[in-house]
Amino acid sequence: MDFKSTSNTTFFVCALSLLLTACKDAEIKLPSSGETANYPVVTQTKPTASSEPGGGGQISASGGEKSICPDSGDSSSFDMVKKVSRSYNHFSVELYKSIARDAKKERNILISPLSVAHSLSMVMAGARGNTLWEIGNVLDIDGTAPASTTREQYFSSALLHENINQFQNYLNEPSKPYTSTLSINNAYFPSRHIRIEQDFSKTLEQCYDSKITPVNFTEQENAAETINDWVFKATKGIIPKIINEEEIEINTTSILTNAVYFKGLWKKPFDPKKTEKDFFSGAGNDGFVETDMMYQSNAFKYAKSIRMDTAKIDVLELPYDEGRYSMFIFNPSGNDAQLDQLESEMTSDNLTNVMESVSQENEYTVSVLIPKFTLNDKLELVDYLKYQGINSAFGEGADFSRVSVIPNHISNVEHFTNVEVDESGTVGAVATSVSYTGRSMIDSFIVNGSFLFIIRDNNSKSILFIGRYVNAG
Template sequence: MEKEESLILADSLGAFPRNLYHTLVKLNPDINLICSPISIQTCAGMLRMGADDGSETAKQLDEGLNFTSSDVNLLADGFYNTLNYYQQSSVLQMANKIYIMQKYQTRMEFSDVLTQKFLSNIENIDFSNSKKAANTINAWVESQTNSLIKDVVQQNVLNADTRLVLVNAIRFKGEWTIKFDESTTQNEDFFLDDKNRTIVDMMHSTNNYFYADLTNFEAKALRMAYKDSELYMLIILPNQKNGLNSLEQKLRLTPLDSITSLLKETKVSLKVPKFKAEFETELTPVFKELGISIIFSSQAEFGKMLEQNEPLSVSNILHKAFIEVNEEGTEAAAATAMVMMVRSAPAPESMPEIFHANHPFYYTIYDENHGSLFVGNLLNPAVTTCGQCCEMH
């Protein structure tokens, strides 16, 4: 049975990151993107546990999140297997939490599945004191992400009508199996497109890496491993300086393992820029693009959540992610918060292959068993960017 549960989530953890990433790129076309599909999906998975059985709400969530089963017990067990797997990890930590409006109670079945299967703590809080409530939630997220993710929830999204906030935080810090020698890092051009360039700190290494020439994608792929884990960074570099958009279109329809299965150990001359990226966004338009719209409306059916019989809907889904890549390795973190309101509220040894990542590329940090944990692109290493949410603050 455990195999079946794992497969249900594994299939989903393959398709959902592709659809999510494609939608985020479409809505945020000109900035460095970094997000954590597994953080977003875990938060939405907790939401799914509170949707009425057989409802249109449950159906839209199942389809939009790419679940291959509508059996909540199987889904919950699948999430448990994934979350429990990372409990043993020394390089990746995930944590879930639910905040409930004071004097409100979750239904026993809902609280049981969240605590036992999603390993989530439940805490009562007074959302009407929006500043204090936001500070409490943000302090918890900060504590779970080594202070990399701050202020994921702004006080203006909380008020007396808020009933629940579902939060997932994920933090990753991995050392490369093959570290870069800092003394070889030097200033080099990074080509933003055919005409424009910027100067970046470019890391160098010539070593054996898992590499593939993806002729059908007009791109190359290279995988770097992290110590003490089954986690990897995969970079897919288009052959053309302005080829990222075309590559991304093809990747949307391509399962990750169909690319990783082509990788072969090869001597490679590697160049990768040092970079940091931060991205922040409100995910309502993304969920609507993915076909999940009913959760934001008066038709939402979340009768399994609270003892109090109040009609609930989702008012905000907030996501913030950060990544830093340097000679030692990678540090990344993300957090997702879902705010629910009552409805009145809103190869052979030879010459090395060349893999010089000196123009925009796609990357993912993934686990062979659990798919993409972080997905992003690098358009300009000289800029640390964030998304549309920043404009709102």
């Protein structure tokens, strides 16, 4: 997959496509020759006394029977934002670990687990039964439910999506007057040849600000062009294409997409004049390779020789302009075995505790040397999601009957990411034992080997991107 180069621009960006396909015994009535089928996007459903989105008597944030986003209760409730963040973070770390375990040691990795989790949350609005149960469990989303509500009630309720709506609205709040930008965009492309349930489409539109555009999947080229055009605009041209026309089949029922775009300028930028060629030796390099290394000596929050179980690492926080966002670099000092140990032992709790410990440190003068790098990644996630515990969604037994009466299942989940890190910045309850060695007047944080990095929203503690850089070749 090609990515557009953006010189003098630094960013993190990702796009995800989730493709639903009709089950083998399902019948999609296609238009005959010369006939144009154009079913309405939604069908009117009679309100029922259920807890599902759109049903009478549903569980909602306001306690009323018909409260659905955007009037999602108290939008100022930051406590709910943090609860959703904790659930997503648990999923984020476990997804990354499953990818890292399977990947070759010399492979760079970059994912936005936020994008994946958010897409699965939208899918929950169309799922029932075991399919719904598995997705909710893997997302650990029941941690956002009120104590009086059972899992079964909450997973199928409007309240779940109202709570996630609060989380999305918070992350999409502009950080004016600063230059950091984070945007989450969603879109849904159903087939013109099937009827989509009203409650599902309403939830996507009102709780996820999702654009719904019916397409004709029998015209593969036009359908792919429509979807790729949306991705191009949502990622500001960085990811021009997310799906090929060959991937669209005649029994494709819909494609759900999500794009996350982040751009931030360092609070303390690096001087390009001090960037020089130096040696980098990661697990993906045969010996040392020359690469551009950025240097500065400045006051940063920094923790030396942190122990996470048995892994021993140095951690540096590089904040973006106003400090709402930061990149945390976990440096095993060129020791690939320590990076393996870190990836094996890390959990959402101990990573959060380490990042909080670093953020609460005083600033110290540190000589920083880190690579300037560009990283592109493409992952097919179905097997990883199955490993996490989502199985029925991908087979003939999937229950997405809240999407359409036509039986369908998820046939593919593709995740594209791109990052450029340069001198100006970036565009794109377990207890943790933290120990420190003695400090010199000026410490050095030299990253000339494999390392792990996280981009985080510091207020909600939400992990936006996570990756490892092991190959500078």
